[in-house]
Amino acid sequence: MELIGLSAAEVLTVLGGFAAAVTALYLLKLRRRQVEVPFIHLWEEVLAQKQTTRLFSALKRIFSWLLALAVVALLALAMGDPRQAGARAEGRTTVVLVDTSASMQATDVAPDRLGRARVEIERLIEGLGGDDRMLVASMDAATVPLSPLTSEPRILRDALARLTPTDLAADLGRGLRFAHDVLRDQPQPRVIVVSDGVLGEPGEAAARLREAGAALDWIRVGEGGDNIAITAFSVRRYPLDVSRSEVLVELWNPGEEALSVELTLLGDGEPIDLSRLRVGGGERLRRFFTDVSGADRTLEARVRLEGDARDVLPADDRAYARLPERRRARVQAVTTGNLYLSAALLLDEYLDVVEVAPAAYPAEGEFDVTIFDGWVPPEPPRTPAIYLEPRPPEGTRGPFVVTGTVPRPFFDRLERDHPILAFTALGDVNVAEALAVELEPGDRVLGGDTRAPLLVTGSRAGHRIVALLFDVRRSDLPLRVAWPLLLLNSIDYFTTQDAGYLSSVETGEPWRIPVPAGVEEATLVTPSGERRTVPVADGRAVCTGTRAGFYRVIAGDADDVFAANLGPSEEAIVAPRDRLELGGEAAGPPVIGAAGVRTELWMLVVCAALVLLLVEWWTYHRRLTV
Amino acid sequence: MLDWLRARRAPKARPRGGADDALFDEEFQRRLEVLALVSRRLANGRTRAERRSQKTGSGIEFADHREYAPGDDFRHLDWNLYARTGRLLLRLFEEEEDLSVYLLLDVSRSMGFGAPHPKLRYAKQLTAALAYIALANLDRVSIVTFCDGVSRRLAPTRGKNTIFKVFRFLGELAPDGRTGTAEAMKTFVAQHRRRGVAILISDLYDPAGFEGGINVLRYHKFEPYVIQVYDPVEVHPPLHGDVRLVDDETGEAREVTITPRVLERYAAAHAAYRARIDDFCTQKHVPHQAISTEVPFDRAILDILRAGGLLT
Numbered sequence: 001m002e003l004i005g006l007s008a009a010e011v012l013t014v015l016g017g018f019a020a021a022v023t024a025l026y027l028l029k030l031r032r033r034q035v036e037v038p039f040i041h042l043w044e045e046v047l048a049q050k051q052t053t054r055l056f057s058a059l060k061r062i063f064s065w066l067l068a069l070a071v072v073a074l075l076a077l078a079m080g081d082p083r084q085a086g087a088r089a090e091g092r093t094t095v096v097l098v099d100t101s102a103s104m105q106a107t108d109v110a111p112d113r114l115g116r117a118r119v120e121i122e123r124l125i126e127g128l129g130g131d132d133r134m135l136v137a138s139m140d141a142a143t144v145p146l147s148p149l150t151s152e153p154r155i156l157r158d159a160l161a162r163l164t165p166t167d168l169a170a171d172l173g174r175g176l177r178f179a180h181d182v183l184r185d186q187p188q189p190r191v192i193v194v195s196d197g198v199l200g201e202p203g204e205a206a207a208r209l210r211e212a213g214a215a216l217d218w219i220r221v222g223e224g225g226d227n228i229a230i231t232a233f234s235v236r237r238y239p240l241d242v243s244r245s246e247v248l249v250e251l252w253n254p255g256e257e258a259l260s261v262e263l264t265l266l267g268d269g270e271p272i273d274l275s276r277l278r279v280g281g282g283e284r285l286r287r288f289f290t291d292v293s294g295a296d297r298t299l300e301a302r303v304r305l306e307g308d309a310r311d312v313l314p315a316d317d318r319a320y321a322r323l324p325e326r327r328r329a330r331v332q333a334v335t336t337g338n339l340y341l342s343a344a345l346l347l348d349e350y351l352d353v354v355e356v357a358p359a360a361y362p363a364e365g366e367f368d369v370t371i372f373d374g375w376v377p378p379e380p381p382r383t384p385a386i387y388l389e390p391r392p393p394e395g396t397r398g399p400f401v402v403t404g405t406v407p408r409p410f411f412d413r414l415e416r417d418h419p420i421l422a423f424t425a426l427g428d429v430n431v432a433e434a435l436a437v438e439l440e441p442g443d444r445v446l447g448g449d450t451r452a453p454l455l456v457t458g459s460r461a462g463h464r465i466v467a468l469l470f471d472v473r474r475s476d477l478p479l480r481v482a483w484p485l486l487l488l489n490s491i492d493y494f495t496t497q498d499a500g501y502l503s504s505v506e507t508g509e510p511w512r513i514p515v516p517a518g519v520e521e522a523t524l525v526t527p528s529g530e531r532r533t534v535p536v537a538d539g540r541a542v543c544t545g546t547r548a549g550f551y552r553v554i555a556g557d558a559d560d561v562f563a564a565n566l567g568p569s570e571e572a573i574v575a576p577r578d579r580l581e582l583g584g585e586a587a588g589p590p591v592i593g594a595a596g597v598r599t600e601l602w603m604l605v606v607c608a609a610l611v612l613l614l615v616e617w618w619t620y621h622r623r624l625t626v
Numbered sequence: 627m628l629d630w631l632r633a634r635r636a637p638k639a640r641p642r643g644g645a646d647d648a649l650f651d652e653e654f655q656r657r658l659e660v661l662a663l664v665s666r667r668l669a670n671g672r673t674r675a676e677r678r679s680q681k682t683g684s685g686i687e688f689a690d691h692r693e694y695a696p697g698d699d700f701r702h703l704d705w706n707l708y709a710r711t712g713r714l715l716l717r718l719f720e721e722e723e724d725l726s727v728y729l730l731l732d733v734s735r736s737m738g739f740g741a742p743h744p745k746l747r748y749a750k751q752l753t754a755a756l757a758y759i760a761l762a763n764l765d766r767v768s769i770v771t772f773c774d775g776v777s778r779r780l781a782p783t784r785g786k787n788t789i790f791k792v793f794r795f796l797g798e799l800a801p802d803g804r805t806g807t808a809e810a811m812k813t814f815v816a817q818h819r820r821r822g823v824a825i826l827i828s829d830l831y832d833p834a835g836f837e838g839g840i841n842v843l844r845y846h847k848f849e850p851y852v853i854q855v856y857d858p859v860e861v862h863p864p865l866h867g868d869v870r871l872v873d874d875e876t877g878e879a880r881e882v883t884i885t886p887r888v889l890e891r892y893a894a895a896h897a898a899y900r901a902r903i904d905d906f907c908t909q910k911h912v913p914h915q916a917i918s919t920e921v922p923f924d925r926a927i928l929d930i931l932r933a934g935g936l937l938t
Contacts (some may be wrong), residue, residue, distance in 0.1 A: 032868045032869050032870040032881055033867065033868070033869050033870065034869070034870045034872055034879075035863075035865060035869045035870065035871055035872065036739075036871075036872050036873075036874040037739075037863070037871050037872070037873060037874065038735075038736035038739040038829065038831055038860060038873075038874060038875075039736060039829075039831035039860075039873065040871060040872075040873035040876065040878045040879075040880060041831075041833060041873075042892065042895050042896055042899060043871055043880055043882065043892060043895075044880075045891070045895050046882070046888055046891045046892050046895060047880050047882055
């Protein structure tokens, strides 16, 4: 027996103090109530008989005093919170890592795997001994403790109630490192992983836990079933027809049996395409949807199994994408007349072109791009600019210092990955003559030969420029498809910040969402409607999320939407693992203590004190101790 | 331990009766009239009033002769006898006198005990009723109150119309003093040479013994009649727990823990005391009645009259 509340000395102090007080109270002469009677002599005979019982009365008073002392002693002992020494030594320290990754949303067991995990952990809590302590933590891409190390069942059950599934992949290594840190120097360490086994690599943490003497157990949840998953979903607008898009969808059937599926595309919430596909066992099926129209802001893909088959994991049956913003670009063309230029600009209906003669430059209004055709303004424009043969007149400093001309240059070298050159073929373009120029630091040659650059990008006066260093009318470039593509790619290069636009982000990863300049913080609205304030750094709101869907970022007057999807992982594998290797050994189910081993003796001691108090009251009222 | 809690639940101290409000109201007087009528029926055929006394006086019935002594009234000389014998003899006549009724009322502090009304209130009602009956029968009524001596006295009075005088006298009485029956009776007999019926109304809680006072009355040729008044609360006091009993006359105190068994023993002691009084009175041929205050006073009076020996 040992005391884990008050120490033995403190218990004795309390006992001594209260026992002395009780004794003093018993030693006090009983203050009797005074009653007047008409003839005291009638009581004399009665009192004479009572004299004979005085000794017995004194003994009864001693009995009452002993009862009171016993009550005090029991209460003092209860304050010491006595425990059996043996039971104390058996106290275990358990960290329960609950897998809350996407696969735990599978409904192959009722109500779902996470619900089953709660039931299993509830059994663990009921089996806790009086000195056992437990910590419950959720484990997905991160590990978050939901309770302290405690033996209090109510706190642990509250932690269970806070378990929520996420659209993330589990990181077992991180979870085990967390458990290792928690269990350091703790008695009887034990880690219990509650999962379907789709957890990633445990890393070295499992081995370190084994070396520290910790038991590593695994409670397996899930039974398996059919599942079809959307593992990739991407969308982009066509450069020459931004009203239409091209969509990539990748479906994965992680099972062994082929599945018939129905794939639905929704644009701005309305169905725009429906396909029926058959995906073989283990097959990853990629499907392109071309010329997709009807979607302006958002695109969503949904997949479901046909017939009676049941998809046990709905979390990976949906994917979301945000379409690039589509708006008209205002273009100012400063030219003395160039049919090829005008014709190329007509190809894009989303361009708002204003042609102006050099003498009338600048035209009224705000423009996104300015094209200078064979003319250079005396001052650099305040917009991005496309220069066609930028030969400056005398006394004017153009974007380049022209040192001469180069006859018959070719596009021998091309930066084919640059977005300006996308879908273009310039290798056999014939050019009569090109300007020889001095490049400035930061300029990038996208095409040309060893003698002279022909296509250059750079920055002047804080604005980006694209320069074609020859007169297109003295080449066969206008006769090629590459000419309008080159021109429109350049305009897109200026009007679209990110040519490699990401239609969605991955859950669990840090997100950096562009926001208007001058904003210091933004509000993130999750798919469930939860709002939280996120910081802004370098003009981007920095945030992350655990659920797939459409998120909103509200920053100042701007209200933008973006999509988040479950990243590539094995979460779609719904068949639970048969074996979980942790630290070189297979983890097995834990040995759960028998229910009812929780013995807190202080409760029994208090009950005994109450019983004695009842005895004391009963003996008093039955006149046994008075 | 916890005695302070228990003390709060203990019964109150001795029961004390309230004031004598409306003690002799119209209802009381109406019941007195009824008692007077009943008493006359019970005394049918008996000549209670106007009976001849043993003394000679101014009556018309001849009784005897005696020798003349200087100072005697010449009108009572029997001249015919003087003529025959030559001796001066006086003619003596039997004197007709009224019955004297003395109501001896105990007003000691113990008579203030009782609930809801004190015993003294009940005793006053008994006294008033007996006085009214006596006055209605043309007796001389005197009321004497006592504790350890004679306290107050109402001068002998006659006639029903004096009953209000009796009421006023009784209404002014309040319990006080210790009980000393023997001493009080000694004073009484010394002050009242005229013998008669002495009705002793008391609880007889006399530390020196109730016998002394009764014997004094007997020895001095009074006709004692003892009425013992007690309250039910005295027999079964509503007590429990640890108490300190204090005699409200003597101040003597005893500490006792009241239990049901103690209460039983006390009730037995009280019954034994009443039995002792009864035995004594029977042995001495003294009429006696023990009356509980829970009995209506008019019913108690009828019991007294039926028992006989009083006012006959």
